[in-house]
Amino acid sequence: MSIFAKVNPSKKNVKRLARKATLQVAQDDSKIIIRPPKGWTLINFRDLWLYRELVYFMTLRNLQVRYKQSVLGILWAVLRPFLTMVVFSIFFGGFAKIPTDNSIPYPIFTYAAILPFDLFSKAITDTSNSLVANSHMITKVYFPRIILPLSSVLGTLLDFFIGFLVLIGMMFFYHITPSLNAVWAIPVYLLLAMVSALGMGLWLSALNVLYRDINYIAPFINQLWMYITPTAYSSTLVSDKWQILYSLNPMKAVVDGFRWCLLGGPPPTSTAWISVAVAVVLLVSGLFYFSRMERTFADMV
Amino acid sequence: MGDIAIRIEEIGKMYRIGGQVVKYRTLRETISENLSTTFRHITTGTRAKEVIWALRHIDFEVHKGQVLGIVGRNGAGKSTLLKILARVTQPSEGFAEIHGRVGSLLEVGTGFHPELTGRENIFLNGAILGMKKNEIDRKFDEIVSFAEVEKFMDTPVKRYSSGMYLRLAFSVAAHLEPEILVVDEVLAVGDAEFQRKCLGKMSDVAKEGRTVLFVSHNMSAILRLTEEAIVIEKGKIDYRGASKDAVDYYLAHDYDKGGEHIWRLDELTSAASEFKPIAVRIRNSRGLATETLRSTEPATIEVEYQLKKDIQGLRVGIYLITTRGEFILTSFDTDEPLRYEKHAIRNAGHYTSKCVIPKDFLNEGRFVVGVNASSYKIKRYFHDEQALVFNVNATNAPGMQWPENRLGPIRPMLEWCIEEAH
Numbered sequence: 001m002s003i004f005a006k007v008n009p010s011k012k013n014v015k016r017l018a019r020k021a022t023l024q025v026a027q028d029d030s031k032i033i034i035r036p037p038k039g040w041t042l043i044n045f046r047d048l049w050l051y052r053e054l055v056y057f058m059t060l061r062n063l064q065v066r067y068k069q070s071v072l073g074i075l076w077a078v079l080r081p082f083l084t085m086v087v088f089s090i091f092f093g094g095f096a097k098i099p100t101d102n103s104i105p106y107p108i109f110t111y112a113a114i115l116p117f118d119l120f121s122k123a124i125t126d127t128s129n130s131l132v133a134n135s136h137m138i139t140k141v142y143f144p145r146i147i148l149p150l151s152s153v154l155g156t157l158l159d160f161f162i163g164f165l166v167l168i169g170m171m172f173f174y175h176i177t178p179s180l181n182a183v184w185a186i187p188v189y190l191l192l193a194m195v196s197a198l199g200m201g202l203w204l205s206a207l208n209v210l211y212r213d214i215n216y217i218a219p220f221i222n223q224l225w226m227y228i229t230p231t232a233y234s235s236t237l238v239s240d241k242w243q244i245l246y247s248l249n250p251m252k253a254v255v256d257g258f259r260w261c262l263l264g265g266p267p268p269t270s271t272a273w274i275s276v277a278v279a280v281v282l283l284v285s286g287l288f289y290f291s292r293m294e295r296t297f298a299d300m301v
Numbered sequence: 302m303g304d305i306a307i308r309i310e311e312i313g314k315m316y317r318i319g320g321q322v323v324k325y326r327t328l329r330e331t332i333s334e335n336l337s338t339t340f341r342h343i344t345t346g347t348r349a350k351e352v353i354w355a356l357r358h359i360d361f362e363v364h365k366g367q368v369l370g371i372v373g374r375n376g377a378g379k380s381t382l383l384k385i386l387a388r389v390t391q392p393s394e395g396f397a398e399i400h401g402r403v404g405s406l407l408e409v410g411t412g413f414h415p416e417l418t419g420r421e422n423i424f425l426n427g428a429i430l431g432m433k434k435n436e437i438d439r440k441f442d443e444i445v446s447f448a449e450v451e452k453f454m455d456t457p458v459k460r461y462s463s464g465m466y467l468r469l470a471f472s473v474a475a476h477l478e479p480e481i482l483v484v485d486e487v488l489a490v491g492d493a494e495f496q497r498k499c500l501g502k503m504s505d506v507a508k509e510g511r512t513v514l515f516v517s518h519n520m521s522a523i524l525r526l527t528e529e530a531i532v533i534e535k536g537k538i539d540y541r542g543a544s545k546d547a548v549d550y551y552l553a554h555d556y557d558k559g560g561e562h563i564w565r566l567d568e569l570t571s572a573a574s575e576f577k578p579i580a581v582r583i584r585n586s587r588g589l590a591t592e593t594l595r596s597t598e599p600a601t602i603e604v605e606y607q608l609k610k611d612i613q614g615l616r617v618g619i620y621l622i623t624t625r626g627e628f629i630l631t632s633f634d635t636d637e638p639l640r641y642e643k644h645a646i647r648n649a650g651h652y653t654s655k656c657v658i659p660k661d662f663l664n665e666g667r668f669v670v671g672v673n674a675s676s677y678k679i680k681r682y683f684h685d686e687q688a689l690v691f692n693v694n695a696t697n698a699p700g701m702q703w704p705e706n707r708l709g710p711i712r713p714m715l716e717w718c719i720e721e722a723h
Contacts, residue, residue: 032399056428
């Protein structure tokens with residue numbers, strides 16, 4: 001039977017949805033309506049739900065493929081943040097003597113920041129290329145296009161968890177006990193990082209279909225973003241009057257949050273809400289732009 | 302209303318010139334383009350509005366269980382129509398209603414990843430085509446055995462032979478069991494055997510009462526598999542009717558402008574210096590170069606070439622080859638001894654060698670013309686075994702009262718007599 005058979009919305013609903021979205025599933029025997037798109041629409045969440053298993057399979061594929069035919073394989077997930085931490089510790093912590101918060105040892109201070117930032121930057125790199133790299137799928141089959149950037153972002157989670165195990169090991173080594181808040185705070189901050197990455201990724205991936213410049217811009221964005229995120233230094237180095245402006249970077253709140261609940265850094269202030277708001281704006285605007293551009297992907301890619 | 306599978310009303314698809322032709326742009330180009338159009342807008346008061354309608358005013362209905370053929374030459378809009386129905390691209394105007402899941406054999410292997418194993422690819426590919434996981438689980442064994450790759454389920458598909466790869470990809474697509482199947486033979490890849498399999502699957506689907514849209518350049522396949530067909534030309538439906546009439550209409554209008562191959566400089570090797578091939582053409586009985594011939598009419602194959610020097614003992618000839626690579630015949634312009642005597646030395650100049658393929662000679666199907674120019678035991682000046690491809694349509698050919706596939710590449714009208722034994 002058809003995948004659309006389960007859906008049985010009311011007539012009123014159908015009218016409302018048909019007005020809003022370009023493709024709709026109506027009440028009788030799995031009918032698909034095709035019309036030209038009009039104006040700004042939001043992602044078709046119903047279709048996304050119907051294709052939820054594809055999100056799982058695409059994420060799985062991204063994970064399975066990533067380290068195929070590399071000698072160190074999944075070890076790269078650990079090596080990248082770990083080596084960054086070593087270099088940062090030698091130069092910024094050792095020679096430049098950059099102070100940490102509440103005398104947290106520099107290596108773990110920076111590692112707790114590199115870990116979520118690495119997730120963020122990898123998500124941006126993978127996502128921005130996700131549509132172009134899968135153009136053969138886009139030009140041949142219908143499926144909600146957002147699955148491509150979405151599964152790219154989800155695919156970075158595995159690396160994060162493996163890196164997180166190293167962080168736990170380091171906490172044992174330095175005898176640091178996390179606060180109980182970590183149980184809820186880590187997932188929340190992780191979500192914040194992923195929402196920001198997805199928001200950026202939606203913009204960049206859709207733009208990449210039109211302008212291949214994005215391939216060159218994305219690594220550059222990542223590099224700059226790392227400097228404006230307190231990975232190598234403490235966010236308290238930035239003076240109070242600049243904190244509001246500084247919080248426009250959602251990754252600042254993520255890094256501060258990780259340091260707070262895991263290492264006993266300073267607790268988050270109300271400026272964290274600015275970061276949350278920016279992340280939400282990024283995501284929602286990204287969704288709108290993506291669905292606006294989605295209909296031309298097959299013609300443009 | 303209940304038995305309609307597809308209803309299309311006034312569907313149109315517009316492309317902006319440049320949007321489709323230029324594959325992608327860079328920011329710099331867009332910025333400079335916008336500046337110049339703005340400038341033009343300011344200076345001339347006109348705005349560049351160059352658009353192409355790939356499809357316009359398309360209206361038709363397909364009933365459940367119907368097999369509808371779609372013919373038209375390259376660029377007529379067939380593929381755009383299929384893409385709209387498959388929801389790959391969206392129409393610019395109009396409305397369409399589709400009852401049921403659309404599957405197509407043009408998306409064979411979409412999303413296959415070379416690094417993943419056969420098993421992993423089945424699930425991924427199935428999900429991309431819109432199958433549920435439990436549906437794939439249920440059909441898994443069937444898919445694997447149909448593809449005949451049981452032993453290699455845990456091998457990355459990059460280690461597969463191209464045949465295994467195609468079989469697996471096709472098997473997944475074939476088990477999708479859509480209510481509506483779209484077959485674009487023009488885009489179908491693979492060898493003759495694989496294409497035969499595609500067509501076989503298609504008629505199975507039709508027999509099960511599901512709807513099929515069949516796009517093909519192969520008129521005999523259209524005649525064999527469909528009862529009704531539409532002819533698309535320049536983005537519009539030109540004709541709709543019984544397949545036989547639609548094919549007649551299509552052939553009579555000579556939409557097919559193939560039937561010619563002009564050699565480019567980069568196709569030629571330096572060995573061809575004295576003999577420079579220009580073109581090979583196949584013309585129907587009315588003298589038009591065409592890709593599709595009727596077997597009931599004679600056709601002419603001509604080779605146009607230039608000789609830079611006088612050549613002794615030159616013979617210019619053709620091969621006829623089936624698409625499977627079996628040679629049907631070889632023939633040279635100086636086969637006849639008298640003509641060979643007369644053209645013992647061919648002087649430098651511009652020539653065309655022509656030969657006639659008699660009527661009632663070739664069977665229906667697709668054929669390849671090869672070209673050879675040589676002097677026996679002296680030198681081969683030019684050789685191309687894939688110069689030109691053409692189709693033969695066998696409507697009204699000997700034995701067409703039986704709508705079956707005749708074996709063999711030729712279908713001559715032989716002299717028969719039926720003697721009664723005493």
